[in-house]
Amino acid sequence: MPCTMKRLWIPPVDSHPIPLTCFRGSLPSNVDLPLTDNRSSQNISKTPSSTREKIYRIQTCEKLSAPYQKLPTCTAVFHLYSWTLPSISTLESLAGIGSGCFGDTEQMIGLIFPRPIAKPEYVCRVPIYLSRGLARARVQKVNQVQLDQSQLQKAMALHFVLAELLTELTHYEFYSVDSEACKNYKVRIFDHYDWNPEQSLFMGLLTITKNKLIDWAASDQLLRWSETMNLWRMGVSKTQSIVELHSSGIISAYPCVLSSLPPNVCHGRLVRPRSLPKHDFGLFVVCDGISASCPTKQGGKDTVSCYRLSRHLNACRVNSGLSEKTSSRKPINFRISDCFVHPLSAWLWFSLTLIPPILYQTNRALLSAEFCVKLAQFVTPSATNCWSVVGPLTVLVPDRLDAPNGMLRQLYHFTVNDTQAEASNAGQNWDKKVVTKLPTSYPIPGPRELLEATTLLGAADSVTLERLEFIGDSLLQLITTLQVYQNSSLQADEQQLTNKRSVLVSNANLYGIVDREQWYRYCTTRPYDIRELFIPPCYTLKSQYQEPDDLRLYVKLTDKSLADMIEALLGCFLQCIGIREACGLLQRFGISFMDCVNGTFNSSASMWRCFFQDPDCLTKQLSKLTIGSARGDEATEAEMDSGISSLQGRLGYVFRNQALLHEARTHSSYSSLEPTVCYQRLEFLGDAVLGYVVSNDLFKRFPDYDPGMLTNHRSLIVNNLVLARVLVDLKLHDGIRHNIPSLPSVVDKLRSVRLSDVTSLSELREKIQTNITASPMKILGDVFESLIGAVFVDTSGDLQAIQTIVRRLLGKVLSFGTLVVFHSAYNQK
Structure with missing residues (x-):
């Protein structure tokens, strides 16, 4: 009898499937709802998760915001901050562009604050993860500048222009007067912000610096460009201004096409080709220093060779720039008549794009120092001089090169490019000349160690609290077990003892400590997405654009995450200071009632005597x-x-x-x-x-x-x-x-x-x-x-x-x- 095989069922396939890349707005409404364990719609019986989630408003370091910082209304002294970076040739390699593309690098973007943000001039060392590797930035106070009322008004106007350029990094209307192209752009992000220094996350002004001073000449030219562009926006002026390259390097004319510039000044300019697709937000740096001449002739048309210059939107993510490629990408030729010119040079624009990661990491560094002081006051309520001990410290934020070993170190190991970049950094010797650690007699871990104890795994940073939580949890189990052992009868069985201990070590109990002391502000829980989370200094989000849980203003934390942070803090105390101080921290938490804060115990054995x-x-x-x-x-x-x-x-x-x-x-x-x-x-x-x-x-x-x-x-x-x-x-x-x-x-x-x-x-x-x-x-x-x-x-x-x-x-x-x-x-x- 012949064998007949049953035909396999073939599922129907849509001839027009939904593309993999789609906007969130096009998804069903329930996609935006928080994930829960409720499966009632599927008739699945399951006990809901006991993990709770709470929304907290994002807070920055006290030294970076009001009321500590306050913009004056008259003549006042401002503190100018800048940062050292690896050599220019190294930065060009890390950015994936050709050698010499950045050209003149005397200018730089800096920040001015009404009051100093830290006691030492060398504030912190922070990581910036570029396309091809890690660049360490060493934030330092470079000068004090006195501004009269007119200069302050000009500084605030310049800040407005730089903040707009930083927010709308590749907005078409900055370079082009093509109305059809502009129609393809949605609402400008910068229009969502409102000038409100007192309520902003950071109260500092962006500025252009040169030789450790404010470059007023460059400021004037950029303000002139902004005024000209606004006239075009409003339709008041349709006459193209004369293109002049000022000695400051700023192009004040708008609009400006590359063909209107002399060939000898094309080098290092930032351009956007008209031929790019409208969904491509790329900017390019002219690399005439690599070609034999600029422009070149190809097919009878004037062209110029350019490298794409990344916006480095992932500069805060430890997994960025892991490629060990050393060669730059190949240049692309564009017609010079199709290239609109950015008012800033490629180097100034590049340094402007570094503001979000530098501000974010500097805030983390200063928050860790602030938390160090809060912990000292918590452990020793009578302490009055905590800032005098912690204040002089320079915080070295851990990165791929020196992060503690563990899971992230294995996944995001440092590369040859990372080490070579650090070797070319002129500020690398500074780390040995400043104070980075607390005295050994101080009863609190240092800011650098606290950064590890307060960074969750979800932050995808070079450090995570997971290992410290592991050892801290074991000590917590020991101390709470001793507590229950002391207060239970001889007839108590194992289940009764375990139930009593569970109350002490529960997430709810540990979370209550963090919530009561408001330590959630020091917890890093998510990667910093520059595109989604950055708000320029001195600006806030307008109320009509705020959502109930807007990621730019709020952060979600679960009670388990904050409980893990408490266990990691305990592990941090244990590893950095000792078991006696760790037990003292538990006593302050109200979990252990051992009298070990005063240091009256001479041995580990005598510490536990009261329990037996x-x-x-x-x-x-x-x-x-x-x-x-x-x-x-x-x-x-x-x-x-x-x-x-x-x-x-x-x-x-x-x-x-x-x-x-x-x-x-x-x-x-x-x-x-x-x-x-x-x-x-x-x-x-x-x-x-x-x-x-x-x-x-x-x-x-x-x-x-x-x-x-x-x-x-x-x-x-x-x-x-x-x-x-x-x-x-x-x-x-x-x-x-x-x-x-x-x-x-x-x-x-x-x-x-x-x-x-x-x-x-x-x-x-x-x-x-x-x-x-x-x-x-x-x-x-x-x-x-x-x-x-x-x-x-x-x-x-x-x-x-x-x-x-x-x-x-x-x-x-x-x-x-x-x-x-x-x-x-x-x-x-």
Whole structure:
């Protein structure tokens, strides 16, 4: 009988599919709604997420905005700020243009502020990620300039023109009088802004500088260009002005076509060819210095060679400029009669495009210094001179070259171009001559360290709080476990203890700290998109253009993100200052009530002493305790002493209070004591102690591990199956006091599983769980943790002693990074 195959169903394909690139406005309305776990429309039953999201208004550093900054109405002194960059040839390479295209670079865009933005003249070092690599900008105060009332009015007028050029970087009407082309442009973004210095994010004025002074000649020419262009806009003037290239390098004529300029001044001019598609917003720099002559003749038409000059809208993203190409792009030839000329030179325009990333990163640097002061006042309320200590610091914002190791460092590693660019930077030696770190005796991490502790993974920056959160969370678990351990009865079971601790470590509790202290303003949660987020200094968004959650004015933060920041701050204190100061921070949070802020403790052991005041010590009941499993017969005193000595010998520690040892090895099924005291409290404590010790060990030994790898590695080490197998291998199970008949057979079956026969933890678990009941298996791992907890209590919390014992018991596990190697090591016994 012939075999007939069922024809496969072929889904219908739209002959006119929706293109992949579409505007958000064309999408369905529900696309703009926030994502939730509500699936009621799909009839899917799912518990909603407990994560909450809140909208906060964006706030900038106090030193960059009102009321600290205030524009005067009469003659006053202004502070002029500029920045050093790598050599011009290096910048041309990083921008992907030909050598010599920037031409004269004596001028630069700068910022003037009514008051100094920082105490040191060298304010900060910030990263700028260009097309081909990283350029470090070192922001510095270069001069003080006194402005009378007329000069101040001119400075504000110049700021208006530069702010408009910066916002509308490639707007067609700046170069062309083609009305048809202008009709294709939508509402100008700059029209959405209103002059309002007191309410703006940054109160500073953009200006043109030369030789560390304001270039008034260039300012006059640019204002003249702006006036001429406005006359064209209003239709008042239709006569093309005479094109003259002023000595300042500014072209004041509008409109200006490249063919109207003398050939010898084409070099370094910024142009926009008329032949570009209307959706192409590109600008080009004339590269006549590379060609034999300018212009050149091709096909009988005058043409000029140009390089596309990027706007560097992603200059704040750490993943920008990772290409290690050193050669520039190939130049493109355009007819000179089709090229409209920008009033600024290519170099001045390039330096203008750097304003958004420099302002953004400078604000981050100054916010970290401000947060440092706030933390000092929070930890030590009586402190009055915090700014005198933090103020002189120069903040070096981490970047690809020197960021701590971890996940982002592996993804966004630095390139050869990055290192070569830094080598050509004349300001690189400044970093060694300024103060960048706080005194070692200061009880607060420095601004640079706080930048790492307040930057979320979603910011896609060179630093992230993930690793600090990992180690901070382990300390938080330890301290809160101690708190619960102290305040719980001997009869409290593990679930009751865990529930009490959950209240202390919950996201809601940690988030409440951030919200109460208003520390959310120091949290970096998203990448800085210049196109979407930048508002020029001294301007605010007009109310009619504001949306309820406008990204230019507001930022969304979840309670979990802010809770993670608290854990990262704790980890930052722990790594930078020490465990005593970290516990002091928790005390100020109201999570721990240890009196460790005043520095009265001389050792780590004495820090925890207040947690181990156990009035119900079992020492008086030692005579009733037996060794081994309950068989209905009492052990002799000699057998008891011998068993305890053997157990302590295998453990590698002799207890001062042997009642703790008996509690640690007593299961709730053992009923020779009334009421029964079992190991659950010590197991609850030991789990947190072991987690902290292992986390701290991994954090220090594996600086290249990202947080996910650290968490997985820790889970492997403290896994109940691994701990159970270690307990059996070390013969520490012999001392367990229980009434579970199946436990000895569980131990035998556990021994029968050959570790050399498995290649993964899941396979090991499957083989063990095939013939072994889960509950008896868990007892073995729990006893291991309870023994750690007992030692911790017996030593009054001596972490050094705990680390020594953990390394002895789990040394082979800690020494290897994979379970396969761990198996091989144990099979060599």
